[in-house]
Amino acid sequence: MVSRKEVAQMAGVSEATVSRVLNNVGPIKEETKQRVREAAERLGYYPSAIAQNFARRRSGNLGVVLPYVPKVHIFSTYYFSEILNGIGEQVRELGYDMLLIFRKPGLDNGYIDLFRSQKVDACILLGTTDTPEERKALKELKDEGYPFCLVNQHFDDEQFPEVDADHEQGAYHAVKHLLEEGHRRIAFLNGPPQYSNSTDRLKGYIRAMTEAGIFKRKNDFTETIPPAWLGTGNYSRTSGYEAASRFFQNRDCIDAVFAANDRMAIGLMQGFRDLGLVPGVDIAIAGYDDSDGARITDPPLTSVSVPFYQMGKAAAKWVLLRASGSTTDAEETGAADPLYQIQMETNLVIRSSSMSNQTSLE
Amino acid sequence: MVSRKEVAQMAGVSEATVSRVLNNVGPIKEETKQRVREAAERLGYYPSAIAQNFARRRSGNLGVVLPYVPKVHIFSTYYFSEILNGIGEQVRELGYDMLLIFRKPGLDNGYIDLFRSQKVDACILLGTTDTPEERKALKELKDEGYPFCLVNQHFDDEQFPEVDADHEQGAYHAVKHLLEEGHRRIAFLNGPPQYSNSTDRLKGYIRAMTEAGIFKRKNDFTETIPPAWLGTGNYSRTSGYEAASRFFQNRDCIDAVFAANDRMAIGLMQGFRDLGLVPGVDIAIAGYDDSDGARITDPPLTSVSVPFYQMGKAAAKWVLLRASGSTTDAEETGAADPLYQIQMETNLVIRSSSMSNQTSLE
Missing domain, CATH: 1.10.260.40 (lambda repressor-like DNA-binding domains)
Structure with missing residues (x-):
């Protein structure tokens, strides 16, 4: 040598x-x-x-922490693949490599070792959840001043760097659209409450239904929501399919279902079809994410488009500029600001799944 | 501290x-x-x-080199996402992280720097092409004894570690099925010839057509193929869409088209539809990969299923066991063998796109 x-x-x-x-x-x-x-x-x-x-004292790597989701092909889900596409584009532009770290079940010793051990220069955390351990691990990162950013998750009462989308507004527009189509008895299939985007969507649903006079203003809004109208899945197609039979039992008091992502909406549509209800005819459905699947279901799925690609790209740009200490583009990207909090707009895409017979009769 | x-x-x-x-x-x-x-x-x-x-002298990282494909959202393509899912599963099991390296246009100084610089302990190369520079870079890796593996690509006259699928057989079965459905004048939309899977599929197509007596055995089989029957796309949906109009000009001498991947097949179907031919009725179509899209097109697409997930997982297991010098499972995975060459089986999935009116008339 x-x-x-x-x-x-x-x-x-x-x-x-x-x-x-x-x-x-x-x-x-x-x-x-x-x-x-x-x-x-x-x-x-x-x-x-x-x-x-x-x-x-640098690795040249941007770390991306991926959640542990058993049995799920994570690169095949629209949500993760689009965020990774955006991160990948930015990483390539700035000459970094992208270190994917699969989180183990249970949060061993936080994220800080990734930085202490210099495996990464900056880090993006995907699929974080609101738990005490997670908050502790993130606070530690923040207190030590490491460049990290959350994507599509925020924590109430905490100031972490994050790139999020306005999911309350997204849900509000979807439900308002269903109301405008003449539906009144609109059920909501949400995701798990430890994701901030789940709770944001619940707020948007309640706001639209309250404005329409269907829910009454009380101290706790949820008191006035018929229990049969609220369901919780885990964002999988299967959980949507299973929810269909629960909603079906109350089909006489439900006109439409708004699902918190497209996978659950597609599962719902399959479930209803197997039970003899035709989506877009006997029952209206709206989804969320505007994934590839939304365009090719039968009927095509009304859905809320979220700029995941742009969110990934923005998060990567900000953490990498902070990591490099570069002040170029600092103003544009907010890299000069130690607290970067962005909320991007969503956009409702109307297709025929949100119609139904009842709509045309009214 | x-x-x-x-x-x-x-x-x-x-x-x-x-x-x-x-x-x-x-x-x-x-x-x-x-x-x-x-x-x-x-x-x-x-x-x-x-x-x-x-x-x-180790990084704890498995490197995965991704090709430079401008404008393509690489994590959203079925082909790459499934291979990455398989690699990711294995990496997680063996406690490694996964370093994604986006290849720059033009092969700077080969892959060997990844090892010399100890950024990775082992490496999987995706989307390599048969060019003199690529062969040189791979030979260098091999001569130095670094643990690397190709997925879905082989090089004639070279002995590189590789996990491939039997694409000649896959194409042969797809074309034989079209022949059995009564089609005779079967066109083939292939991908670029620098991918070994393109040339393998061409061999399978020619074999099936020759056995059926449609192509005559000469010194060079390709001599007897009507030029209008052979097209080349770049595996994108757009290139399939564009090929439709070229085949359409010769529609009186073409009954069916076999496309080398589903994206091109889906583009073809859209193109034919826009030209007034209904796929599965006026013209038969078969694709390749059996991606998610194949199940949800109208009509559903006959396609060749390839075990990309298993291929990624096997390649990761082999390179990581070689990198660790572990002899456990050596026999099972072939890690004891310095030259690991696997060819996995493909499987034809028949759906209604490969039918046509002509089929039912005959």
Whole structure:
């Protein structure tokens, strides 16, 4: 193996200069740099990146922590794949690699080891949930000043860097649309409450139904919601399919169902069809995410489009600019601000699943 | 920050022993290990993973090199997402992280720097193409003995570790099925020839058509193929859509089209429909990959199922076991063999797109 000494001799510089050039440390004349690089290349000298990184205290990696979801093909879900597409695009532009870290069940020792051990220079956390352990782990990251960002999750009463979408507004528009189509008795199949986007959507649903005079304003709005109208799934197609039979038992008091994502909406549609109700004819359905699936179901699914790609890209840009300490584009990306909190707009896409016979009769 | 010295004092051992325990180097009594780990934990001592890795000469990362495909959302394509799902599952099982490396346009200095710089312990290469530069870069990896594996690509006259599928057989079965449905004039929309799976499928197509007596055996089989029957796309939906109008010009001498992937087949179906031909009625179509899309097109798409998930998982298992030098499961996974070459079976899934009016008339 070629040694640093040989490179130094060929370039006519000291060994320390070879290290400084190849590690990009300190000010060195352009001509000297050129000579050292040529000598290193001609001799085939490859200093270990680990040694280089040890000197520079950086890994060149953006960490992306993925949730542990048993049995789910995570790269095949629209939600994660679009966020990863956006992160990937930004990583590529800024010359980083992308380290995917699969979270183990149970939060071992938080996220901080990723930084302490210098496996990553910055980190994006996907699929975090609102639990005491998670809050503790995130507070630790924040207190130590590490560059991290949450995507599509926020924590009430906590100021963490996050790129989110306005899911309350998204749900509000979807339910308002169902109301405008003449539906009144609108059920809501939500996701688990430890995701902030679930609770945000519940707020939007309640706001639209209250404005329409269907729910009454009390101290706790949820008191006036008929229990049969609220369901909880786990964002899987199967959980939507199973919910269909529960709603079906109350079919005489339900005109429409709004589901908190498209996978559950598609499961609902399949479930209703198997029970003899035709979606878009006997019962109206609206979904959320505007995934590829929404365009190709029969009938096509009314859904709320969320800019996941842009959210991933924005989060990656912000954490990487903070990690590099770059002030370029600082204003544009908010990298100068230690607390980056963005909420992007959603957009309702109307298709025929949100119609029904009743609509045309009224 | 806590120092190694403090840990050594608390545990009552030398500083060298602290390093050896925490870096897992050399034989040490279990009781001593326990004492050092407890002291490190109590004091909150986190040795830098980069320093640890430098000592151990390992990164804990499996590298996955992804091709540069401009404008394509790579995580949203069935092909890549399923392979990544399989790799991800194996990486998680064996306790590695997954470093995604987006290849830049043009092959800078090969793949070997990934290993030399110790960014990865092992590497899987996706979307490689048969070019002189690629062959050179792969030979270099092989000559240096680094653990790497190709997925879904092989190189004639070269012995590289690879996990592939039997695409010749897959294409043969698809075309034979179209022949059995009564179609004779079967066109083939292939992908670019620098992918071995494209050329494998061409062989399968020619074999089925020759057995049926439609192509004559000559020195060069391709001589007897009507030029209007062969098209080349780039595996995108758009390239399938565009090919439809070229085939349409020769619609009087074409009964069916076999496309080398589902995206092109779906584009073809949309293109034919826009030109007034109903797929599955006026013209038969078969695709390849059996992606999610195949189940939900109208009509559903006959396609060849490829075990991409299993291919990714097998490749990851083999390279990681080789990287770790583990001999466990060596026989099962072939990790003892320096040349791992696997070819998995494909499976034809028949749906209604491969029918047509002509079929029912005959």
